[in-house]
Amino acid sequence: MGIDGLDARLIELLADEPRIGVLEASRRLGVARGTAQARLDRLRAQGVIRGFGPEVDPAALGYPVTAFATLEIKQGQGASVRTHLAGVPEVLELHTTTGHGDMLCRLVARSNADLQRVIDLVVGFEGIVRASTAIVMENPVPLRIIPLVQQAALD
Amino acid sequence: MGIDGLDARLIELLADEPRIGVLEASRRLGVARGTAQARLDRLRAQGVIRGFGPEVDPAALGYPVTAFATLEIKQGQGASVRTHLAGVPEVLELHTTTGHGDMLCRLVARSNADLQRVIDLVVGFEGIVRASTAIVMENPVPLRIIPLVQQAALD
DNA sequence: GGATGGCTATACAGAGTGCCCAGTGATTTC
DNA sequence: GAAATCACTGGGCACTCTGTATAGCCATCC
Numbered sequence: 001m002g003i004d005g006l007d008a009r010l011i012e013l014l015a016d017e018p019r020i021g022v023l024e025a026s027r028r029l030g031v032a033r034g035t036a037q038a039r040l041d042r043l044r045a046q047g048v049i050r051g052f053g054p055e056v057d058p059a060a061l062g063y064p065v066t067a068f069a070t071l072e073i074k075q076g077q078g079a080s081v082r083t084h085l086a087g088v089p090e091v092l093e094l095h096t097t098t099g100h101g102d103m104l105c106r107l108v109a110r111s112n113a114d115l116q117r118v119i120d121l122v123v124g125f126e127g128i129v130r131a132s133t134a135i136v137m138e139n140p141v142p143l144r145i146i147p148l149v150q151q152a153a154l155d
Numbered sequence: 156m157g158i159d160g161l162d163a164r165l166i167e168l169l170a171d172e173p174r175i176g177v178l179e180a181s182r183r184l185g186v187a188r189g190t191a192q193a194r195l196d197r198l199r200a201q202g203v204i205r206g207f208g209p210e211v212d213p214a215a216l217g218y219p220v221t222a223f224a225t226l227e228i229k230q231g232q233g234a235s236v237r238t239h240l241a242g243v244p245e246v247l248e249l250h251t252t253t254g255h256g257d258m259l260c261r262l263v264a265r266s267n268a269d270l271q272r273v274i275d276l277v278v279g280f281e282g283i284v285r286a287s288t289a290i291v292m293e294n295p296v297p298l299r300i301i302p303l304v305q306q307a308a309l310d
Numbered sequence: 311g312g313a314t315g316g317c318t319a320t321a322c323a324g325a326g327t328g329c330c331c332a333g334t335g336a337t338t339t340c
Numbered sequence: 341g342a343a344a345t346c347a348c349t350g351g352g353c354a355c356t357c358t359g360t361a362t363a364g365c366c367a368t369c370c
Contacts, residue, residue, distance in 0.1 A: 002217060011209055018207040023357060032318045037359090047215040052173040054166060055205040056300040061307040062157060068223075068252065068259055070289075082295040089306040094296035097223065099289035104223055105296070108303065134225075134252035134259060140237040141249035141260070145211040148263065151244040152216040178326055187349045192328090 003048060006031070008153035010039055011049070012146055018052060058092070063108040065115050066136040069122060070101035077127030078102070084125050090118045101132070158203060161186070163308035165194055166204070167301055173207060218245070218263040220270050221291040224277060225256035232282030233257070239280050245273045256287070 003011075006029065013025050020028075026036035043049045058066070073081050078096070085091045085105060094105040107122065109115035115135065123131045158166075161184065168180050175183075181191035198204045213221070228236050233251070240246045240260060249260040262277065264270035270290065278286045 011211060015208045018209070021357060033358095034319085035317055038316080047212055050210040050212050052207045052209055053170045054173070054207055056166060056304060057202055057205050058300070058303060060202040061303060063303065063307070066250070068250075086296050089302035091296060092300065092303070093294070093298040095221070095223075095291045096293040096295065097289035097291050099287065101289065104289060104291075106298075132254065134254035134256065136250045136252050136259075138251040139249070140251065141241050141246060143248040143261075145213070145247065147244035148213060148216060148218065148247070149211060152218070176326060188327095189350085190348055193347080 001046075002155070003043070003149070003153050005153050006035075007039055007043060007048075008149050010036060011043070011149050014052075015146055058108045062110055063090070065109040065112060066139075067107045067109070067115055067119075067133050068136070069105050069107055069119065069131050069133045071103040071105065071123075071128055072100075072130040073102040074127050074129050081125065081127045084127075085122065088118070088121055091122065107133075157310070158198070158304070158308050160308050162194055162198060162203075163304050165191060166198070166304050169207075170301055213247070213263045217265055220264040220267060221294075222262045222264070222270055222274075222288050223291070224260050224262055224274065224286050224288045226258040226260065226278075226283050227255075227285040228257040229282050229284050236280065236282045239282075240277060243273070243276055246277065262288075 009029055010025060013020070013028060022036050022040060023033050025040075026033040029036060040049070058064075071081070081103070082094065085094050085103075090107050090109060092106045092108060094103060096102060097104050105122070107115070107118050109118045112135070115133075119131070119133055122128075164184055165180060168175070168183060177191050177195060178188050181188040184191060195204070213219075226236070236258070237249065240249050240258075245262050245264060247261045247263060249258060251257060252259050260277070262270070262273050264273045267290070270288075274286070274288055277283075
């Protein structure tokens with residue numbers, strides 16, 4: 001059910017150089033093409049690999065500012081708040097959480113000034129009681145998955 | 156410098172069906188292959204598209220629990236804390252932020268019980284003064300970029 | 311012993327890629 | 341106004357990869 005070392009190396013390889021294709025990957029892994037093919041098919045079937053969509057950099061699109069907003073929601077307003085936030089392009093992801101806030105969302109904006117507009121857009125909605133925002137200054141560890149893949153392959 | 160409607164449609168297309176390739180994409184967009192090729196090359200050169208790495212689902216790897224931890228760091232310990240967190244596979248990303256906490260990180264774990272282990276691992280480090288964790292219950296808006304791409308194409 | 315599952319090795323047709331060129335229309339430059 | 345520049349079109353060519361199928365080998369499980 002889990003993944004083994006070969007799966008992990010395959011994923012690493014594809015993460016490093018996505019363009020190489022199955023054939024080249026099999027060569028580098030020292031296995032037959034059919035094997036690499038089968039492994040990849042299995043990983044996709046299991047849902048471990050969701051897809052190979054393009055990774056788009058918001059900064060390069062003109063949105064270099066990232067922030068996280070913790071939202072407190074009025075009782076029973078969850079559904080409408082979700083719909084509202086889903087309609088804001090600058091909301092890149094939204095989670096409902098335990099803890100003080102009720103929701104956590106990732107925002108981007110064109111500038112620090114523009115962030116104010118985005119926050120007003122997000123918060124200016126009936127159902128949101130309170131919001132606290134943390135602006136991202138640095139990103140020492142960008143979103144990554146390889147270390148976890150390697151960890152998962154060990155057991 | 157920015158992107159136009161054709162760029163946006165190309166990105167959407169590749170996000171929907173990454174396997175189609177340049178030729179099929181050009182057919183669907185109603186442009187010549189060379190055009191689609193050139194647009195794609197430009198988007199990659201500009202850094203808008205970083206790559207086409209595999210999207211790995213932590214849940215399918217056996218890590219279905221996600222949490223966000225806000226960390227408060229002792230003055231001057233930033234660098235060592237970063238190094239420490241970078242070494243923990245369950246830390247998927249790390250940001251330094253303004254606001255109350257000093258850092259925000261995304262964690263995954265095998266279970267709620269296992270999350271305790273991960274948090275201890277993260278927090279049990281000289282330099283971290285305080286930590287507050289929010290466990291993700293639902294993910295109404297999974298990480299997405301297409302709406303922002305469409306927005307960016309408008310201006 | 312027989313069945314099953316994973317891997318190797320090979321083959322073939324179809325399709326896509328990288329790369330080239332010539333021509334066209336629109337916009338900018340002199 | 342004329343020339344140059346730029347993006348796009350449409351075509352062609354050699355090469356490679358993909359999808360799919362084959363058969364044989366080996367270890368494991370009943």
